[in-house]
Amino acid sequence: MSTDRDRVLAAAHVSRETTRRLDLYVAQLTRWQSIKNLVGPSTLAEVWTRHVADALQLLDLMPEARSWLDLGSGAGIPGLILAIAGPPGITVDLVESNARKCAFLIEAARLTGAPARVHNARIEAVIAGHRGVDVVCARAxxxxxxxxxWTEPLLKTGTTGLFPKGREAQAELTEAAARWTVAHDLVPSRTESAARIVRVTALAPKSP
Known part of the structure; x- marks a missing residue:
């Protein structure tokens, strides 16, 4: 009988080595969860479908991207998972202001060999020093x-934004439209029927 893990890995078409590294990540997440409370406790039993698969689907939306910036990385979802499973040459900068979560990210990146850099800093400070990033993402x-x-300095210069949202995606876009002209599309999530991924390809402030 196939498990959630088997189904997620088969759908993602990942290599044996990537499978090994994702298993390492999940094992570390499970071990650290009891100390750090990295994810919602009720979601840990569904880690492959709720977290791993949710992150992996972003790779298919920007297959040519090599430089990613993940804001509020927390448990490394989606950023660390993207670094583990991404194509050769990918680099992911993980931004997290919580030092305890950064400790997990650093250790998990070390064990999995993920090409990820951890920034224990505020989002504004990191974005101020970043230019030429292919994708900026943030989940929950x-x-x-x-x-x-936060991301205007990047989005107005060619970076694509990928922002997974729940059923409230359209309402959030309507609210944002009061301040911004947002070039975007809404991509249905593969992991939750009502959820959407907001893909932003250009951004400009509206005139007062």
């Missing part, structure tokens, strides 16, 4: 209007 971090405020 803040409303879309706040995400656009």
């Amino acid at each position: 971090l803040a409303p879309l209007t706040q995400l656009l405020d």
